[in-house]
Amino acid sequence: MTWDWGVFFEVIPLIFKGLWITIGLTIACYLFAMIFGFFWVFVARIPSKTISWIFRWIAEFIRSTPPLVQLFFIFYAWPMVPVVGVTLNPFVAAILGLGLHFSTYLSEVYRSGIESVDKGQWEASTALNLSTKQKWLKIILPQAIPPTIPMLGNYLIIMFKEVPLASTIGVVAMLHMANDYGAQHWKYVEPLTVVALFFLLLSYPSALLISKLEKKYNRRFDKKTISTL
Amino acid sequence: MGKPIVNYSKIHKSFGDVDVLKGINLDIKPGEKVALIGPSGSGKTTIIRMLMTLEQPTSGTILVNGENLWQMEKKGQLVPSDDKHLHAIRGDIGMVFQHFNLFPHMTIVENCMLAPALAKKNDKKEVKIQAVEMLEKVGLGDKINLYPAQLSGGQKQRVAMARALMMKPKVMLFDEVTSALDPELVGEVLEVIRDLAKEGEMAMILVTHEMDFALDIADRILFLNEGVIEEEGPPSELLVNPKSERLQDFLARFNKR
Numbered sequence: 001m002t003w004d005w006g007v008f009f010e011v012i013p014l015i016f017k018g019l020w021i022t023i024g025l026t027i028a029c030y031l032f033a034m035i036f037g038f039f040w041v042f043v044a045r046i047p048s049k050t051i052s053w054i055f056r057w058i059a060e061f062i063r064s065t066p067p068l069v070q071l072f073f074i075f076y077a078w079p080m081v082p083v084v085g086v087t088l089n090p091f092v093a094a095i096l097g098l099g100l101h102f103s104t105y106l107s108e109v110y111r112s113g114i115e116s117v118d119k120g121q122w123e124a125s126t127a128l129n130l131s132t133k134q135k136w137l138k139i140i141l142p143q144a145i146p147p148t149i150p151m152l153g154n155y156l157i158i159m160f161k162e163v164p165l166a167s168t169i170g171v172v173a174m175l176h177m178a179n180d181y182g183a184q185h186w187k188y189v190e191p192l193t194v195v196a197l198f199f200l201l202l203s204y205p206s207a208l209l210i211s212k213l214e215k216k217y218n219r220r221f222d223k224k225t226i227s228t229l
Numbered sequence: 230m231g232k233p234i235v236n237y238s239k240i241h242k243s244f245g246d247v248d249v250l251k252g253i254n255l256d257i258k259p260g261e262k263v264a265l266i267g268p269s270g271s272g273k274t275t276i277i278r279m280l281m282t283l284e285q286p287t288s289g290t291i292l293v294n295g296e297n298l299w300q301m302e303k304k305g306q307l308v309p310s311d312d313k314h315l316h317a318i319r320g321d322i323g324m325v326f327q328h329f330n331l332f333p334h335m336t337i338v339e340n341c342m343l344a345p346a347l348a349k350k351n352d353k354k355e356v357k358i359q360a361v362e363m364l365e366k367v368g369l370g371d372k373i374n375l376y377p378a379q380l381s382g383g384q385k386q387r388v389a390m391a392r393a394l395m396m397k398p399k400v401m402l403f404d405e406v407t408s409a410l411d412p413e414l415v416g417e418v419l420e421v422i423r424d425l426a427k428e429g430e431m432a433m434i435l436v437t438h439e440m441d442f443a444l445d446i447a448d449r450i451l452f453l454n455e456g457v458i459e460e461e462g463p464p465s466e467l468l469v470n471p472k473s474e475r476l477q478d479f480l481a482r483f484n485k486r
Contacts, residue, residue, distance in 0.1 A: 118330070120326060120328050120329075120330035121330060121332065123281075123283050123326065123330060124326065124330035124331070124332070126281065126282060126283060126319075127281050127283075127322075127323065127324040127326075127393070128343070128344035128392070128393075128396060129316060129319045129320050129344065129348060129396065130343075130344060130347060131312075131316065131347075132312065134347050138343060138347070139332060142334050143332075143333065143334055
């Protein structure tokens with residue numbers, strides 16, 4: 001085998017097109033996971049113990065099974081389920097599958113953030129006669145979420161790296177394109193190297209950005225003083 | 230002085246197997262200053278927390294301005310209060326906490342502005358003017374744009390008072406507001422409370438361990454012991470000539486310190 005720079009430069013623009021699909025899919029999955037993550041937090045707080053227990057168990061199930069199995073289920077098995085089954089296009093199936101899977105992780109992150117807010121903050125909000133909605137939006141979440149930004153960011157990067165799983169159900173993004181090119185020209189090393197480089201080029205600066213954000217939010221009110229407020 | 234602004238009748242409260250309050254009957258008149266004293270675990274704090282709707286009584290009724298706080302009428306029957314009912318009554322009550330509970334993500338003027346700006350669709354500028362005035366009143370007019378973390382304990386507690394006063398409550402609850410403070414900062418907080426007491430129109434219920442202070446500002450002192458009001462009366466009588474043996478013991482232990 002010889003390394004062919006010609007092939008290398010030829011596949012860069014091709015895979016670059018796939019990069020946008022990978023990024024788009026990552027963002028779509030992540031938004032879905034962020035919103036749905038709140039759903040798990042919300043249902044866990046339903047006063048009915050049975051209902052919150054059922055949902056906690058469903059979340060645990062999703063968290064404990066491989067995302068690839070979930071993707072296959074949503075894409076291949078779901079259409080065969082009577083009554084509720086529908087055939088989804090690969091992109092939508094990937095958003096649902098990966099988004100749902102990661103929403104269960106993000107809900108744990110939210111939960112840890114919410115539980116880290118001192119009980120006194122709830123009590124002061126009640127004493128000031130804030131409504132439930134105002135308590136959450138003005139007092140609890142603004143304190144619960146910033147400390148979790150590094151964790152949320154880490155999950156974004158992890159998810160970015162899991163998105164190639166979507167190629168297994170036919171989403172044509174970077175990996176799929178590299179693979180197709182390889183199959184056609186019997187050249188795998190260069191295109192797959194380009195894919196790896198693109199992932200590195202995005203993941204590493206993102207990790208740096210996240211650690212910067214972490215510092216910024218920690219400066220705003222340092223942790224030690226919060227407990228004594 | 231007319232009808233009471235707050236009335237507790239036959240209030241019981243238990244946490245699990247522990248009976249904290251065993252039948253509390255209590256009237257607070259408008260503008261009256263009442264101090265609650267007693268050993269720790271006697272249920273002092275629970276009494277005011279139930280009025281602030283932070284704890285629900287196990288049985289009994291609390292009336293605020295004649296309205297039933299923890300129960301409401303629905304289709305001719307008494308049912309436990311929902312959020313809306315509590316919200317409507319709670320506006321007359323304010324509370325200052327032992328651990329301040331300021332909102333750390335807001336400046337102190339924002340802490341004071343938040344609730345009034347959200348509660349009524351007040352003009353934000355008007356609310357800000359009031360908040361600044363209130364902070365000036367508690368001696369923090371030059372610090373309005375600082376965050377709570379930048380203040381001393383005494384300053385934080387004065388902000389907490391300003392924040393509670395912004396809601397113009399008819400009854401203000403003080404839950405051991407000086408207990409978490411360094412001794413040299415206690416004075417500045419008591420000073421603000423004393424000024425408020427002089428203004429007069431607001432009823433105040435203070436859970437406190439500061440006997441001299443209670444003697445000074447309270448119209449009436451209640452001595453709580455093991456979940457019941459053991460003795461009550463004007464401070465001069467109660468603290469100087471305690472009748473019950475338990476209160477005598479309690480005060481003796483206090484004076485020894």
